[in-house]
Amino acid sequence: SKAEQVRAAPPAEPLPRVLHPGFTVVAGPCSAEDPRQLDEVGAELVRLGVRCMRAGVWKPRTSHGGFQGHGPPALAWMRGACDRYGLELWTEIRDLANIPEAEGRVDVAWIGARNGQCFELLRAVGRSFPRVVLKRGAGMTVEEWIAAAGYVQAGGAAVALCERGIRGFDRSFRNTLDLAGAAWARRLSGLEVLVDVSHSTGLPALAAPMAAAAQAAGLDGVMAEAHPRPRESVTDADQALSFAELGAMVRGLR
């Protein structure tokens, strides 16, 4: 039962960690667009003391006609920027076919919300990348999310969870941020848990307060989308933080 799970003794072996100690901030554009964009983001992250860059190289799009990501060239641009600025490279592995193109070039591989229960992908990513983040599908329960993480662990990887909002009824928000679900998942699983403050709300104005809330809830970090020129972002322009908004979010954390 749930109560028994919560009371169960913590695992004898400490779980392998995905994140470094302290509260982790991962930030960067929705999509890796060009080398200049990634360079500007890298320089800003260093100024803010942020150590992890995110960007989508293979984009999961609702419509097949949407921009699908620049693929391997974008990964090379991103690797260049991350190495230049000493940042970790975080990107999504969208399909099995991305794995050979990304293996050895990525610090943290994430599984996107749309693939949260694509078990063969989870297993394969767990075999190919040592550090993996599993985003929660918009329709997944906390139990399903934790169970899916087991497929990644079965491949041998260290896994962390990322709450990115679930499908709710209120269209004021892109999704509904389930902060309680994130805190509960952390308690039930012992895994590290991040909150994606961008996809969960869709509202830049909520990034700073929700990041602070994630920290207050005892979670392990936040992910945010930021762009040097938000309105020019080729994907998710409406939710992209400006550098000023990103700075405010970071300064609001302890």
Ligand code: PEP
């Ligand atoms: C993303 O982080 O770029 C993304 C597509 O998010 P999600 O899978 O949570 O929708």
Ligand code: MN
């Ligand atoms: Mn996005």
